[in-house]
Amino acid sequence: MTDLTRMDAAALAAEIAAGGASAVEVAQAHLDRITAVDAKIHAFLRVDADGALAAARAVDEKRAAGEVLGPLAGVPLAMKDVVVTRGLVSTSGSKILQGWIPPYDATITSRVREAGIVMLGKTNMDEFAMGSSTENSAYGPSHNPWDLDRVPGGSSGGSSAAVSAYEAPLGIGTDTGGSIRQPAAVTGLVGHKPTYGGVSRYGLIAFSSSLDQAGPLTRTVLDAALLHEVIGGHDPADSTSIAAPVPAVVAAAREGARADLSGLRVGVVRELSGDGYEPGVLDSFAGAVQLLSDLGATITEVSCPHFGYALPAYYLIAPSECSSNLARFDAVRYGLRVGDDGVRGLEEVMSLTREAGFGAEVKRRVILGTYALSSGYYDAYYGQAQKVRTLISRDFAAAFETCDVLISPTTPTVAFPLGARVDDPMAMYAADLCTLPASLAGTPAISVPCGLSDGLPVGLQVMAPALADDRCYRVAAAVETAVAGRDGQPILAAGQSL
């Protein structure tokens, strides 16, 4: 019998629907895989074997009763710990929420459950999604399945490591400045950040509310599209959710797989290359540009002069919003409480709790955000950053007048070694250089594997206008097909076998 953990989500769903394998068998195969390899990977913060098997049994019973199953029914999924799950501890990678059992489901969680998708457990992440390596997790880092001494990216590094190590075919990540796309790129996966408002934020433990967006992390473009259609769509519980139909991303992925991009206008962003980019990454990117041209696309170079200011703007806006969002951790309503001895007052208990419960990066950003929002500095920092956000949106608008999509490398480097950047925040922040513009503009962007550099995967980023997520999927699927044709196998097949 074929190894169920090596199959992609679409194939697994078909197998289950056809009766070739039961959902329970599929879930058990993945739970066994987790038992076998996760001691090395540390992708999961907690595995919910009982819950997973119960959900799988429910799918099998529905099938036996003759009910029509959804397109991903019975397929296992790794859920990032920032997404709250009723009855299952959710910590967002932080000590301050250690042991917290949410009394409700996030909208994503309930949509995943309703679709019959089997949630295996909660995955590791940088604390409150602040980081690019999972090294800021309060529970220790995850390891990149391609090279266990390297980071799996972040902040959704637990989900990327799990999917890349065949512990789950589907992963949910969240992306505030690149936290889906960057982990996808450095682990050889597909990761899509939807248009802001395309996926509900209800039940996402908030980091930076004007930027946070959840999306899929998978091994194929089609799987990402299938999961996108499950979690996407309007939600009355999120006031920033867009009241428009989900773009037809599955159809776009299928069309893209025909590998014909005739007439498509592709813009190469001049500002997202050059100094600070590894030669191996730029080589792979050049190869991808060649492939796109071979597929019939017209390639032009475009300039987005303000993209260089995305990093400084992001590291003012995100910390500012985080300092406000994280004020909810007040040692009263949920999570940790430290120093409540009946003598100490509320403020002191609050300060001691936050000191004990937050890690260094969270404290740095809370302090930075407090500074940037304080009287006298608001205009010079937060206000200016918001203007840069306008300028970046204008750059996108101008570029999309002449191009259908924009492309760049997803990250300036391949996966870096664990520990290499932990003491240098600015070096860590630079991992998000290419992904930040789309975050600030709220536009959709996908990362798809496009090559290898010294045996490590390189991602191609495809950016589209707001609500045109389908373009990302179409181009990514075409690249996926063309790369497999060029190399004789998908990028992920070159990974280390564990």
Add this chain to the structure above:
Amino acid sequence: MTIVRPDSSAFATSYGLEFGEPDWLPEVVARYRLNSWRHSRAKPPVSVGWRRCTSAAGAATRRRLRAVAQPPELLETPYMASISREEVAHLARLARLAVTDDELDVFAGQLDVILGAVARVGEVAADDIPPTSHAVPVVNVLRPDELRPSLPREEVLAAAPAAEDGRFRVPRILDDPGQQ
């Protein structure tokens, strides 16, 4: 824009200035109509210094100030964002973080580097650019005012650090030294 905050004695000394407010500062403030913190109602968030005037007139004077350097060497220095250990301690107090001395040492250095890098936003964002808070238009959303069940009280309180009589139990709030 050069914001000079001569609150560092090393910096001041390197320009032959006394620690504190340099003697040329009042003249520059008056001449270019810049806001000194002394002239604002807000308490100074830094020990000593001056900050930019946000009005349109201020922007014009800032542009002139760049052209007419006074004193010249000072305005040719790169952006001197700096954050002192004391400022970090103050901010941590505002954010209710009981940071340790060791953390203060590390954070002050790191935040200085980060601030130096992010201050570049001031280079491009002119006064006529509107700010963007959300990338997609945000509108107020209303729903019908209908009764809906809330979360189960027992489950919510079970997740709290302390509960009593069906309520959250808070630490002592009366005679709290932090309130004085």
